[in-house]
Amino acid sequence: MLKGHLDMIVLAALVGGPAHGYGIIQQIKRRSGGAFDLPEGTIYPTLHRLEKAGYLASHWTTAESGRKRRVYKMTRRGERALSDHRALWQRFADAIGGLFGEKARAPARTHS
Amino acid sequence: MLKGHLDMIVLAALVGGPAHGYGIIQQIKRRSGGAFDLPEGTIYPTLHRLEKAGYLASHWTTAESGRKRRVYKMTRRGERALSDHRALWQRFADAIGGLFGEKARAPARTHS
DNA sequence: CGTGTATACCTAGTGAGACTAGGCATAGCA
DNA sequence: TGCTATGCCTAGTCTCACTAGGTATACACG
Numbered sequence: 355m356l357k358g359h360l361d362m363i364v365l366a367a368l369v370g371g372p373a374h375g376y377g378i379i380q381q382i383k384r385r386s387g388g389a390f391d392l393p394e395g396t397i398y399p400t401l402h403r404l405e406k407a408g409y410l411a412s413h414w415t416t417a418e419s420g421r422k423r424r425v426y427k428m429t430r431r432g433e434r435a436l437s438d439h440r441a442l443w444q445r446f447a448d449a450i451g452g453l454f455g456e457k458a459r460a461p462a463r464t465h466s
Numbered sequence: 467m468l469k470g471h472l473d474m475i476v477l478a479a480l481v482g483g484p485a486h487g488y489g490i491i492q493q494i495k496r497r498s499g500g501a502f503d504l505p506e507g508t509i510y511p512t513l514h515r516l517e518k519a520g521y522l523a524s525h526w527t528t529a530e531s532g533r534k535r536r537v538y539k540m541t542r543r544g545e546r547a548l549s550d551h552r553a554l555w556q557r558f559a560d561a562i563g564g565l566f567g568e569k570a571r572a573p574a575r576t577h578s
Numbered sequence: 579c580g581t582g583t584a585t586a587c588c589t590a591g592t593g594a595g596a597c598t599a600g601g602c603a604t605a606g607c608a
Numbered sequence: 609t610g611c612t613a614t615g616c617c618t619a620g621t622c623t624c625a626c627t628a629g630g631t632a633t634a635c636a637c638g
Binding site: 357374375376377394395398399402417419421422423424 | 585586587588589594595596
């Protein structure tokens with residue numbers, strides 16, 4: 355259902371600051387009110403793709419717990435991409451709204 | 467990008483009254499402000515699927531122009547499905563809004 | 579010490595579904 | 609007589625989120 359919106363969602367999750375993959379999943383779940391509970395198999399390939407595209411930069415860290423984590427942070431390009439995607443989303447949502455909002459009209463009058 | 471939303475879009479286009487495939491395409495284009503210009507290869511299979519699912523009913527007519535048209539109209543089941551899809555869309559749009567930080571939310575036009 | 583669970587990362591392959599690319603047919607116009 | 613717009617149809621493609629598997633460490637419990 356989020357086909358085409360995933361990049362935007364992941365980028366949006368990084369607006370608050372850098373995070374690692376596993377944390378991003380939880381972040382998205384929390385901030386979406388539980389609506390988006392994305393599996394790892396969705397997130398990790400996406401992060402790799404976004405980094406390859408220059409939207410994200412990553413580096414390895416070791417948490418206090420001793421675990422190794424790959425922390426991602428948005429690049430300036432990523433911020434621009436997010437901005438573009440947001441505009442696209444607005445148009446998309448408005449279009450859906452238009453389909454719902456406009457009611458009552460005569461059936462198909464092709465020749466006007 | 468409209469993966470998973472297409473059924474809803476087509477059903478919504480028929481709220482104003484019955485229409486034929488070609489007209490539905492134009493209807494959607496107009497009411498979406500030009501955002502959704504769906505190819506025939508997308509619409510026709512969808513209409514067939516929706517009819518098979520019992521959401522639409524169709525019959526052949528001959529327009530004043532002399533052309534043959536297959537006119538679709540929503541069934542009660544279709545109306546219920548549309549209603550469900552709309553609720554789903556609301557949750558989806560709200561979830562995206564939540565990720566954006568409440569600022570950019572999809573316009574929720576609660577048309578009665 | 580062994581086992582279970584949560585954390586944390588990765589990738590090859592699948593599957594659903596919108597779309598491409600074709601085909602067929604008729605009306606109206608130049 | 610073409611050309612364009614209308615009008616319907618379907619087989620196959622392609623994208624991309626997701627499934628299903630794998631590896632590894634920290635911590636708690638017995």
